[in-house]
Amino acid sequence: MVKICCIGAGYVGGPTMAVIAFKCPAIEVVVVDISVARIAAWNSDQLPIYEPGLEDIVTQCRGKNLFFSTEVEKHVSEADIIFVSVNTPTKTRGLGAGKAADLTYWESAARMIADVSKNDKIVVEKSTVPVKTAEAIEKILTHNSNGIKYQILSNPEFLAEGTAIQDLFNPDRVLIGGRETPGGQKAIQALKEVYAHWVPEDRIICTNLWSAELSKLAANAFLAQRISSVNAMSALCEATGADVTQVSHAVGKDTRVGSKFLNASVGFGGSCFQKDILSLVYICECNGLKEVANYWKQVIQVNDYQKNRFVNRVVSSMFNTVSGKKIAILGFAFKKDTGDTRETPAIDVCKGLLGDNANLSIYDPQVTEDQIRKDLSMRKFDWDNPIHLQPMSPTVMKQLNVVWDAYAATKDAHGLCLLTEWDEFKTLDFKKIYDSMQKPAFVFDGRNIIDEQKLREIGFIVYSIGKPLDGWFKDMPAVA
Ligand SMILES: NC(=O)C1=CN([C@@H]2O[C@H](COP(=O)(O)OP(=O)(O)OC[C@H]3O[C@@H](n4cnc5c(N)ncnc54)[C@H](O)[C@@H]3O)[C@@H](O)[C@H]2O)C=CC1
Ligand SMILES: O=C(O)[C@H]1O[C@H](OP(=O)(O)OP(=O)(O)OC[C@H]2O[C@@H](n3ccc(=O)[nH]c3=O)[C@H](O)[C@@H]2O)[C@H](O)[C@@H](O)[C@@H]1O
Numbered sequence: 001m002v003k004i005c006c007i008g009a010g011y012v013g014g015p016t017m018a019v020i021a022f023k024c025p026a027i028e029v030v031v032v033d034i035s036v037a038r039i040a041a042w043n044s045d046q047l048p049i050y051e052p053g054l055e056d057i058v059t060q061c062r063g064k065n066l067f068f069s070t071e072v073e074k075h076v077s078e079a080d081i082i083f084v085s086v087n088t089p090t091k092t093r094g095l096g097a098g099k100a101a102d103l104t105y106w107e108s109a110a111r112m113i114a115d116v117s118k119n120d121k122i123v124v125e126k127s128t129v130p131v132k133t134a135e136a137i138e139k140i141l142t143h144n145s146n147g148i149k150y151q152i153l154s155n156p157e158f159l160a161e162g163t164a165i166q167d168l169f170n171p172d173r174v175l176i177g178g179r180e181t182p183g184g185q186k187a188i189q190a191l192k193e194v195y196a197h198w199v200p201e202d203r204i205i206c207t208n209l210w211s212a213e214l215s216k217l218a219a220n221a222f223l224a225q226r227i228s229s230v231n232a233m234s235a236l237c238e239a240t241g242a243d244v245t246q247v248s249h250a251v252g253k254d255t256r257v258g259s260k261f262l263n264a265s266v267g268f269g270g271s272c273f274q275k276d277i278l279s280l281v282y283i284c285e286c287n288g289l290k291e292v293a294n295y296w297k298q299v300i301q302v303n304d305y306q307k308n309r310f311v312n313r314v315v316s317s318m319f320n321t322v323s324g325k326k327i328a329i330l331g332f333a334f335k336k337d338t339g340d341t342r343e344t345p346a347i348d349v350c351k352g353l354l355g356d357n358a359n360l361s362i363y364d365p366q367v368t369e370d371q372i373r374k375d376l377s378m379r380k381f382d383w384d385n386p387i388h389l390q391p392m393s394p395t396v397m398k399q400l401n402v403v404w405d406a407y408a409a410t411k412d413a414h415g416l417c418l419l420t421e422w423d424e425f426k427t428l429d430f431k432k433i434y435d436s437m438q439k440p441a442f443v444f445d446g447r448n449i450i451d452e453q454k455l456r457e458i459g460f461i462v463y464s465i466g467k468p469l470d471g472w473f474k475d476m477p478a479v480a
Helices: 013-023 036-042 054-061 072-078 104-116 133-143 164-169 182-195 209-240 244-252 273-286 290-317 345-355 369-377 406-410 423-427 430-436 452-458
Strands: 003-007 028-032 066-069 081-084 121-125 150-154 174-178 204-208 326-330 359-363 400-402 415-418 442-445 461-464
Touching (some): 003 013, 013 054, 028 072, 054 164, 072 104, 081 104, 104 121, 104 133, 121 133, 121 182, 150 182, 150 209, 174 182, 182 204, 204 209, 209 244, 290 442, 369 400, 406 430, 430 452
Parallel strands (some): 003 081, 081 121
């Protein structure tokens, strides 16, 4: 029986391994982590992450050919194939701080693999890493090898949160990079056989190591660039009377452009887009490619601009101050169908409003109060380190109230900001909400999910990203 061990039981390691176990009953899969709490949660009824369809798969396989354990060394030493799916956050100090990927967790995993291995291993980079990381890993492993042979593969993950199971069941492609040596090709073949249990052969792409590593960074950069492009257009739409949804529909109808991923928003979030583009920028700079680095940097700058612009819309529309005013925040997760808040635009929007002394009342169907308080008190980039290394006690913030209902959040509020596109927000009783709010009552839709005309008829003053402006907003400053 082939044995797989995955180091890192997070958003990628957990779902990816659960699907491998589900699709390959003859393979034993053990997911290990240094976080005792996380492993305990994977072994309980309350999984550590919310992902549609995940619970069903985990409960079907757990205890049969899928295991979660803190006995990291034991399972690593027994495995034939070791996936490494640990954090690769942005460095916060030292060389490359604020840009370069921090490979501390990866390096410690590699050193541990070298320490405990007793037979030849295939080590798979599942984490997103800078191009050429495999070379560094290879050096760590071979310098500590005791005669054991290692093959390093790059097998980056392309799943998106909220649709992880769907994406894993039916991936656009699986990418495997390896050395162009007989040993490297044999290792590629071994991993290919795992995926071939359910992924059609023509969707399994095999490349050299560096192409695979770079393709992951490039894919995320291209995706984020689409959002920044449409968000840049949204500002111009507001200035000219064009409607961004009409513009992106018209542009996306061109089959060369395509219609997906063109929704204007308050900004993209998630643990990876910013981190991976910063990493790409740093790699370009290290290779003397200043113009290329500046090109990609702009994707992040537009994203920051978009979040600032949103905050400025809120504050400027309310007579230039939100001090002491109750603002309801509906949605805190970085997108719907996930409880993940890493790098969510809601953090920047809330911090911006708190900076102007607003009283916030926040509701998200999947995010806990503890998490929200932590996020709003955490330093930049801390969110992407392992949970047990993050700040423990969230700061007490008097201006902050977290509630478990959209109606409680909006009661007596002056304004309402929609920051995550949860389906339940589309069917709220906005008449009821309007009646319970202070007047004039404002709605700021950061996701373009509400029917602004209907809300205007109720009496709201409505701002929707990139849509023709309500008379109220004309001549008010909106730029950062
Ligand atoms: N979140 C996502 O949707 C995607 C993430 N990725 C990449 O996958 C990697 C992991 O991301 P996530 O799963 O989101 O992170 P995560 O933070 O959810 O999970 C990482 C886990 O690794 C554990 N860990 C860290 N060092 C360890 C060690 N030495 N030994 C054992 N366990 C260790 C941590 O405790 C944590 O539970 C990152 O490189 C990320 O860029 C790639 C595609 C999608
Ligand atoms: O490397 C990663 O971590 C993953 O990053 C993204 O996945 P994810 O961040 O989970 O979610 P997305 O659906 O890409 O959304 C990212 C952000 O962009 C925003 N977005 C997305 C699409 C859009 O049209 N407009 C828009 O503002 C979302 O609301 C969200 O805040 C990629 O889609 C995955 O392919 C990749 O594997």
